[in-house]
Amino acid sequence: MRIALILLTILMLGACKSPEARYPVSQNSGSYIRESVERNRELVAAEEEYIKDLMEEDSATEYLVSNDGFWYYYNKRSTDSSNTEMPEFGDLVKFDYSLSTLDGEPIYEEGEKPTREYAVDQEELFSGLRQGLKLMKEGETVTFLFPSHKAYGYYGDKNKIGTNVPVKAKVTLHDINKNESKNED
Incomplete structure (x- = not known):
């Protein structure tokens, strides 16, 4: 009985102890993140080099x-001198686009995607196209060469575009409706 009482006392004293922090079994030194950053830098550099090689081969086209x-x-560039408006934040634009690989293999052919209305910088759209639309004027057709990080990146579009695929986008901007409410502020 005496031994049971001693064990019970020891258990009770041990139970009153404050909790101690648990430490991870293995500790990362951040090397995974550094390796990932380095892989991404190499990927971007390789894609940009490939795009530059394609542009050199196509010397008849003036790339910007x-x-x-x-x-x-x-x-198709606008030659109308009165057509100087480019989309800005909040403007509603109407456009069509097609996507292909940099080598010209169609991903989404012309007409496969419906004409899209887009409120500039207020709706989801991959970053390259969002930025590219702001360089266009009404009635223009522009072909963009996007490295994968400016297109669909690591995740793709979960349909036809896979991981880290650079794309060529042919975009026609049909209409720009200026957001009048931003001028009223």
Whole structure:
């Protein structure tokens, strides 16, 4: 009986102890993140080099470089001197687009995707196309060359576009409806 009383006392004293922090069995030094960053840098550099090689081969086309990390050329440029408006935040634009691989293999052919209405910077759209639309004027058709991080990135579109696929997008901007409410503020 005496031994049971001693064990019970020891158990009670041990139970009153404050909880101790549990430490992970293995600790990461952040090497996974550093390795991932390095892989992504190499991927971006390889894609950009491939795009530059394609542009060199197509010397007849005048390519422009955007400040946002993609290249483009005009299929149809506006020659109307009164047509100077480009989409800005909140404007409603109507456009069509098709997507292909950089080698020209169709992913979404012209007419496969319906004409899209888009409130600039207020709706979901992959980043390259969102930025590219702001470089266009009404009635223009532009072909953009997007590295994968400016297109659908790591996740793809969960349909026809896989992981880390750079794309060529041919975009026609039909209409820009200016957001009048931003001028009233």
